[in-house]
Amino acid sequence: MTKETSSITSGRAELLPALKRELKKNGCLTREIMDTVAGRSGLPLNEIYGVATFYAYLPLAPLGQYVIKVCRCLPCDMKDAQAVIGGIKQELGIAPGETTADGKFSLELVNCIGACDQAPAMLINAKLYGNLTPQRIVEILKSY
Ligand code: FES
Known part of the structure; x- marks a missing residue:
């Protein structure tokens, strides 16, 4: 060598x-x-x-104060994770991989976050949210 x-x-x-x-x-x-x-x-x-x-945890651009990680794996997808993602996109005006203009939220799609029994599920920073619906998304995001 x-x-x-x-x-x-x-x-x-x-x-x-x-x-x-x-x-x-x-x-x-x-x-x-x-x-x-x-x-x-x-x-x-x-x-x-x-x-x-x-590695999904190595961002290439600055992230927002709150990083939303929505599970995109099959169990969550079968429980309509796409509607949840659509709700977040509509509420925040950002697509996966983007950060809001005020730097408050970033949206990412990730593999299983270990909450399949609560599908569809997401994390906001380290806090887990399960059994999501587009309506719950609005309430959750307003609480931040
Ligand atoms: S597949 Fe979505 S949390 Fe496991």
Whole structure:
């Protein structure tokens, strides 16, 4: 193994911890931050981007004060999660992956959040809401 190969291998092993540190420091992983990590680790930018976009908890842009994570998996989908997502879109005027102009809410679609028995379900930051309907969405969002 050459010195350069060894350095890149070490960079790969340290990539996820490095991205988590940058997330903690900056709140998101912008292109500039990924450029910096690429420079430090010796890894190509596309590899950094690939890892950053693989994990849903590594945002590429600043998130709102409240991050809404709606489950998009089959059990929730079969209980009409699409109506819930539609209700949020209508109430907040944002689509999944977007943040309201005032920076209050971000909307994300995620895989199972472990509340299948309460489908359809969502998290707002760490608070779980289940058995959602479009009507409940309006009440819940107004409480924030
Ligand atoms: S499938 Fe939606 S919470 Fe598990």
